[in-house]
Amino acid sequence: MKLTRDDLVLGVTIPGFFIVSIVSLIACGHAFPAMHFWRSDSITAQAVLGTAVMIVFVPAFVVARFCFSYIVAFFLLSAVFGFIWLSFFSEFDYPHAIARWAMIAALAAAMLPLLFTDFAIWRPELSEAVMNRIVAVLLGTSCVVLMIDTSYGTSFGDPYGAARSAIARPALLNYLIGIIIGAVLPYLFAYFATRKRWAQAAGVLLFALCLYPVVNNKTVLLLPI
Known part of the structure; x- marks a missing residue:
């Protein structure tokens, strides 16, 4: 494949x-x-070299042709890049190196079908009935997680204050509620909206608002937007 001038410009722009x-x-x-992270103005060689790994994804964007999924892939690249950099200055106690490599691996797995839409990838064919059952399971699981989380207490305090950490919950519940907010609910909304099932789509957005007293996070308030 012969690279054009625009491809070379893109390779420098990213x-x-x-x-x-x-x-x-x-x-x-x-x-x-x-x-919850330190100021990253004290730049270290470890942070620079660790973040520079993201350069390996640039050729994929240069070779791929532009489409809607290209925008999604670039958004993911930007998000993962920010996470990688901030992880070197995070105050949270977790295995930072494992988290960084896990995010990079996840990005690589997501970018292949997003950037190369013509690439033959096996995808399971699911009937509408099966999809409806999957959606029902996701909704039911989300409701159960919400009820369990609520049993530990709720708070309507300032999301920028101490209210976010006032209620202690098991780490597993924190992970589950994060998955529901970041992946399950957006997927359910898209599923219903693309099928013009507006009542169910609106119900998903209302359900998202019910999560605010649990997580006390402004992201939940912005999710319906």
């Missing part, structure tokens, strides 16, 4: 975007000192 992102993250560390 690393430039990485640099701008780092500057932005450093600025955010100063603007929002209460966040």
